[in-house]
Amino acid sequence: MTDQGKKVLLAAPRGYCAGVDRAVETVEKALEKYGAPVYVRKEIVHNKYVVETLKERGVIFVEETDEVPEGAHLVFSAHGISPAVRDSAVQRNLLTLDATCPLVTKVHNEAKRFARDGYHILLVGHEGHEEVEGTAGEAPEVTHLVDGVDGVDRLPDFPVDQKLVWLSQTTLSVDETMEIVNKLHKRYPNLENPPSDDICYATQNRQVAVKAIAPQVELMIVVGSQNSSNSKRLVEVALEAGADDAHLIDYAHQIDEAWLEGVSTVGITSGASVPEILVREVVEALAERGFTDVDEVTTTTETITFALPRDLRPART
Numbered sequence: 001m002t003d004q005g006k007k008v009l010l011a012a013p014r015g016y017c018a019g020v021d022r023a024v025e026t027v028e029k030a031l032e033k034y035g036a037p038v039y040v041r042k043e044i045v046h047n048k049y050v051v052e053t054l055k056e057r058g059v060i061f062v063e064e065t066d067e068v069p070e071g072a073h074l075v076f077s078a079h080g081i082s083p084a085v086r087d088s089a090v091q092r093n094l095l096t097l098d099a100t101c102p103l104v105t106k107v108h109n110e111a112k113r114f115a116r117d118g119y120h121i122l123l124v125g126h127e128g129h130e131e132v133e134g135t136a137g138e139a140p141e142v143t144h145l146v147d148g149v150d151g152v153d154r155l156p157d158f159p160v161d162q163k164l165v166w167l168s169q170t171t172l173s174v175d176e177t178m179e180i181v182n183k184l185h186k187r188y189p190n191l192e193n194p195p196s197d198d199i200c201y202a203t204q205n206r207q208v209a210v211k212a213i214a215p216q217v218e219l220m221i222v223v224g225s226q227n228s229s230n231s232k233r234l235v236e237v238a239l240e241a242g243a244d245d246a247h248l249i250d251y252a253h254q255i256d257e258a259w260l261e262g263v264s265t266v267g268i269t270s271g272a273s274v275p276e277i278l279v280r281e282v283v284e285a286l287a288e289r290g291f292t293d294v295d296e297v298t299t300t301t302e303t304i305t306f307a308l309p310r311d312l313r314p315a316r317t
């Protein structure tokens with residue numbers, strides 16, 4: 001094969017979404033304003049590079065609020081928190097900044113409202129994911145997790161007059177979620193739909209972009225971390241949409257030469273928590289291997305931005 005035939009298709013949109021951008025900037029601005037150390041509960045976003053870079057700048061990541069000294073600054077991550085976590089921060093007199101993505105907060109508000117109105121909530125999401133723990137924590141007595149299509153079978157029977165609604169994690173596969181929801185509707189005919197999509201615009205747009213290029217590539221490289229839900233979904237979506245092979249990597253040096261054997265077209269995308277510099281390094285690594293023809297395929301353009309937490313906004317003049 002000549003190098004001339006080797007091509008890269010770059011999916012767009014990819015990488016940082018508005019919620020991640022806001023969360024990372026919240027920590028950066030907190031460091032500027034209050035100085036190090038700034039504490040962050042859990043990974044601010046699920047990306048190794050971002051977390052390591054912030055650690056070098058004086059951020060201390062903790063699992064729980066009781067690891068933070070009384071009176072210190074603590075940032076809550078983009079994935080959101082349950083009311084119990086918020087309460088424990090208040091009890092420790094922590095100075096908190098909330099980097100929860102507004103689109104996650106929207107799901108929390110839906111959960112609170114439906115619970116107040118007497119519903120049981122069937123929450124489609126991945127067990128143990130921080131976002132799911134936060135959302136379920138808003139109404140723990142009436143929330144039932146549905147993890148995967150098989151999760152529907154593990155749900156209890158409800159009285160016929162019990163009001164039911166489904167909500168979801170923001171970073172799921174759109175297609176798999178629809179499969180789960182169809183199965184839920186079959187099992188519970190009175191199940192109601194949420195007022196709007198919980199799977200966020202960024203997750204959906206990145207999946208659409210991957211689907212557009214997947215049928216044309218033999219290999220899809222997804223840049224993202226193993227604990228990033230939306231990045232992992234991009235690997236699955238790529239394979240389902242026709243890519244012969246797909247891998248999730250944090251860094252360019254993780255590209256395995258064996259993946260490239262006999263490959264003429266490589267697709268590249270990145271999860272919503274991935275800085276563009278990591279994608280550029282993958283593009284460069286492929287160029288060194290003869291994949292110099294790079295074509296960006298744009299399926300939509302994103303313009304959404306979210307304001308920083310109030311304490312970090314620039315003062316009005």
Ligand code: SF4
Nearest residue numbers: 017019020101170200
């Ligand atoms: S992936 Fe969606 S929900 Fe998550 S931080 Fe980004 S915009 Fe918010």
